[in-house]
Amino acid sequence: xxxxxxxxxxxxxxxxxxxxxxxxxxxxxxxxxxxxxxxxxxxxxxxxxxxxxxxxxxxxxxxxxxxxxxxxxxxxxxxxxxxxxxxxxxxxxxxxxxxxxxxxxxxxxxxxxxxxxxxxxxxxxxxxxxxxxxxxxxxxxxxxxxxxxxxxxxxxxxxxxxxxxxxxxxxxxxxxxxxxxxxxxxxxxxxxxxxxxxxxxxxxxxxxxxxxxxxxxxxxxxxxxxxxxxxxxxxxxxxxxxxxxxxxxxxxxxxxxxxxxxxxxxxxxxxxxxxxxxxxxxxxxxxxxxxxxxxxxxxxxxxxxxxxxxxxxxxxxxxxxxxxxxxxxxxxxxxxxxxxxxxxxxxxxxxxxxxxxxxxxxxxxxxxxxxxxxxxxxxxxxxxxxxxxxxxxxxxxxx
Amino acid sequence: xxxxxxxxxxxxxxxxxxxxxxxxxxxxxxxxxxxxxxxxxxxxxxxxxxxxxxxxxxxxxxxxxxxxxxxxxxxxxxxxxxxxxxxxxxxxxxxxxxxxxxxxxxxxxxxxxxxxxxxxxxxxxxxxxxxxxxxxxxxxxxxxxxxxxxxxxxxxxxxxxxxxxxxxxxxxxxxxxxxxxxxxxxxxxxxxxxxxxxxxxxxxxxxxxxxxxxxxxxxxxxxxxxxxxxxxxxxxxxxxxxxxxxxxxxxxxxxxxxxxxxxxxxxxxxxxxxxxxxxxxxxxxxxxxxxxxxxxxxxxxxxxxxxxxxxxxxxxxxxxxxxxxxxxxxxxxxxxxxxxxxxxxxxx
Numbered sequence: 001x002x003x004x005x006x007x008x009x010x011x012x013x014x015x016x017x018x019x020x021x022x023x024x025x026x027x028x029x030x031x032x033x034x035x036x037x038x039x040x041x042x043x044x045x046x047x048x049x050x051x052x053x054x055x056x057x058x059x060x061x062x063x064x065x066x067x068x069x070x071x072x073x074x075x076x077x078x079x080x081x082x083x084x085x086x087x088x089x090x091x092x093x094x095x096x097x098x099x100x101x102x103x104x105x106x107x108x109x110x111x112x113x114x115x116x117x118x119x120x121x122x123x124x125x126x127x128x129x130x131x132x133x134x135x136x137x138x139x140x141x142x143x144x145x146x147x148x149x150x151x152x153x154x155x156x157x158x159x160x161x162x163x164x165x166x167x168x169x170x171x172x173x174x175x176x177x178x179x180x181x182x183x184x185x186x187x188x189x190x191x192x193x194x195x196x197x198x199x200x201x202x203x204x205x206x207x208x209x210x211x212x213x214x215x216x217x218x219x220x221x222x223x224x225x226x227x228x229x230x231x232x233x234x235x236x237x238x239x240x241x242x243x244x245x246x247x248x249x250x251x252x253x254x255x256x257x258x259x260x261x262x263x264x265x266x267x268x269x270x271x272x273x274x275x276x277x278x279x280x281x282x283x284x285x286x287x288x289x290x291x292x293x294x295x296x297x298x299x300x301x302x303x304x305x306x307x308x309x310x311x312x313x314x315x316x317x318x319x320x321x322x323x324x325x326x327x328x329x330x331x332x333x334x335x336x337x338x339x340x341x342x343x344x345x346x347x348x349x350x351x352x353x354x355x356x357x358x359x360x361x362x363x364x365x366x367x368x369x370x371x372x373x374x375x376x377x378x379x380x381x382x383x384x385x386x387x388x389x390x391x392x393x394x395x396x397x398x399x
Numbered sequence: 400x401x402x403x404x405x406x407x408x409x410x411x412x413x414x415x416x417x418x419x420x421x422x423x424x425x426x427x428x429x430x431x432x433x434x435x436x437x438x439x440x441x442x443x444x445x446x447x448x449x450x451x452x453x454x455x456x457x458x459x460x461x462x463x464x465x466x467x468x469x470x471x472x473x474x475x476x477x478x479x480x481x482x483x484x485x486x487x488x489x490x491x492x493x494x495x496x497x498x499x500x501x502x503x504x505x506x507x508x509x510x511x512x513x514x515x516x517x518x519x520x521x522x523x524x525x526x527x528x529x530x531x532x533x534x535x536x537x538x539x540x541x542x543x544x545x546x547x548x549x550x551x552x553x554x555x556x557x558x559x560x561x562x563x564x565x566x567x568x569x570x571x572x573x574x575x576x577x578x579x580x581x582x583x584x585x586x587x588x589x590x591x592x593x594x595x596x597x598x599x600x601x602x603x604x605x606x607x608x609x610x611x612x613x614x615x616x617x618x619x620x621x622x623x624x625x626x627x628x629x630x631x632x633x634x635x636x637x638x639x640x641x642x643x644x645x646x647x648x649x650x651x652x653x654x655x656x657x658x659x660x661x662x663x664x665x666x667x668x669x670x671x672x673x674x675x676x677x678x679x680x681x682x683x684x685x686x687x688x689x690x691x692x693x694x695x696x697x698x699x700x701x702x703x704x705x706x707x708x709x710x711x712x713x714x715x716x717x718x719x720x721x722x723x724x725x726x727x728x729x730x731x732x733x734x735x736x737x738x739x740x741x742x743x744x745x746x747x
Contacts, residue, residue: 134659141658147591147599148620151709151719152685153652153661153673161650162675162685169648169698211670212656214695262675262683263619263626267648 018246027346059117064100065350097143101353102383102392126348145260161213189340196346225346253279270388
């Protein structure tokens with residue numbers, strides 16, 4: 001099967017790690033620098049542990065960051081050890097573009113699974129608004145195919161614009177669905193006090209916005225945000241000493257694809273997402289029908305439609321109808337991005353994958369406040385690097 | 400012995416300035432010459448080609464080395480200067496050569512090199528061979544153009560490249576701003592260092608792909624390994640057709656959506672198109688769109704690709720191919736430049 005031949009073998013783990021704490025900063029254009037953001041997210045994660053936690057028990061840490069703008073592009077690990085108060089603890093920096101957070105989670109889960117550590121910190125951070133507009137666009141481009149696609153004039157908006165043009169050509173009803181994704185995610189973001197954008201928008205707003213990369217306009221794009229998030233993973237036994245309601249990682253998969261979209265056979269399917277999802281579900285004790293909510297990588301509105309299809313919740317072109325039916329709204333049968341997603345919550349690159357897990361932790365424990373999905377017990381988080389060049393899918397269940 | 404010309408090809412840019420052909424903002428003498436060369440070769444493949452390329456006109460530095468990677472074979476480049484005297488030198492009867500003459504009058508160059516070449520062609524067609532002093536006679540060209548002559552032993556035909564209806568226009572001030580300003584800009588782009596740029600020229604300029612001997616998959620750009628099965632030995636390089644693509648995805652990049660190295664272009668010209676093109680079954684390549692209005696092409700549009708300036712980096716222009724929509728349906732017949740010996744085949 002060509003999918004198997006073209007995609008590197010997915011990383012698969014099946015052993016359970018428990019999330020026992022999660023912390024999050026505000027996302028947006030913030031005064032705080034990356035050190036302060038990291039410290040705040042980590043402190044909040046530690047403070048969120050139900051029965052308290054002595055952070056000296058943390059045996060290993062992983063930090064996801066692109067090093068946007070050149071900030072501590074080398075050795076950010078030492079910064080984490082300092083800010084987290086973890087002297088001597090090994091910290092590994094994970095950089096897989098926008099999927100850095102998802103891959104940091106994967107690394108943390110492995111550390112638990114192998115017994116390397118009983119308690120692991122996974123953090124993500126990005127500071128993106130402290131550089132000039134020109135430098136920002138430079139850094140937003142470095143994770144794509146710089147040698148070919150970029151020299152044709154593409155940034156990620158342009159790459160996703162190409163994908164959207166193909167999707168809409170094949171499925172014309174997708175145009176309305178793109179706007180519906182933006183409206184829905186802003187609706188959710190309006191209920192999230194950490195979100196970059198906390199205001200509702202209309203489909204007319206989406207249509208009137210300036211075109212960035214046709215058919216995508218400004219409101220089809222996630223913002224450039226600062227922020228950090230952190231989660232604490234524990235092995236099943238020690239988890240019991242921290243909380244009665246951990247959230248277990250029941251399956252996690254990851255995969256890579258060719259970097260350039262032009263090198264792929266299929267323009268409107270991300271093989272990396274499909275492979276990662278396959279791997280995650282293979283080990284989970286439940287199937288797609290049990291999923292109560294999704295956190296998917298909606299860096300552009302088209303990406304949410306592609307994700308719903310690649311993750312197996314809709315057939316080819318089916319995500320448009322699914323979205324327009326209201327199924328992906330918070331009150332629908334498949335709530336998607338209840339925290340506002342990258343689109344409204346914001347997308348501080350390294351923090352995003354970890355932020356998704358934070359939302360899952362809140363939702364599955366019934367602690368998401370006004371945006372709570374009632375009774376949610378199982379969830380999926382999907383993180384993408386580049387335009388589908390790398391992806392992780394993680395499945396969670398309340399313990 | 401007087402100069403003789405067996406074949407010629409005239410490329411006039413799609414843009415106009417005061418009604419005259421004008422080079423687009425991403426064209427220069429090198430790209431005009433490249434397009435004329437490709438037009439000539441496509442219209443009437445010659446084998447063997449002369450190993451000497453004689454340049455007449457003002458050419459940028461890339462012309463010293465750029466024609467060999469463009470043609471995919473060794474070529475000795477001789478620069479014969481400008482205008483009638485340069486053309487006379489280039490058309491020396493003692494040596495078979497590819498002669499390319501370029502005029503860019505809107506850039507302040509008034510060398511009348513291509514115009515002279517056209518005049519020679521016109522006279523040769525009408526009267527037969529005579530002396531090189533005749534090169535000063537006025538021709539039919541008054542704007543930017545590249546005239547390419549394959550000098551050899553007999554008078555032959557000249558053809559004009561097919562034009563599309565609805566020519567593009569630029570006002571002189573905006574054109575100059577677009578062309579000249581970027582040369583002073585140091586691009587803050589995701590750097591493609593010169594060494595990587597140079598090693599990728601076969602794929603960038605000639606669309607060289609590799610066919611896998613094991614699984615038969617085509618990998619583009621060529622990179623010494625099969626993208627499907629990973630085979631690394633016995634890969635067969637071949638050039639994809641540069642005039643036979645179909646748009647499978649298309650966008651238009653608005654202000655703010657462009658990489659920084661395209662800032663000057665967007666400021667001068669506004670949004671630009673980018674297309675994903677199927678060059679062969681299951682072989683896709685990404686190109687900026689040029690010589691098109693509107694800039695966002697419809698899916699299914701048939702496109703060719705042309706060598707153009709991409710953006711300035713590391714103190715030089717980087718060149719690569721861009722997509723241009725091909726004329727559809729009724730292509731204009733060949734209009735011989737000053738003669739009536741047009742070749743029956745069309746380059747596009």
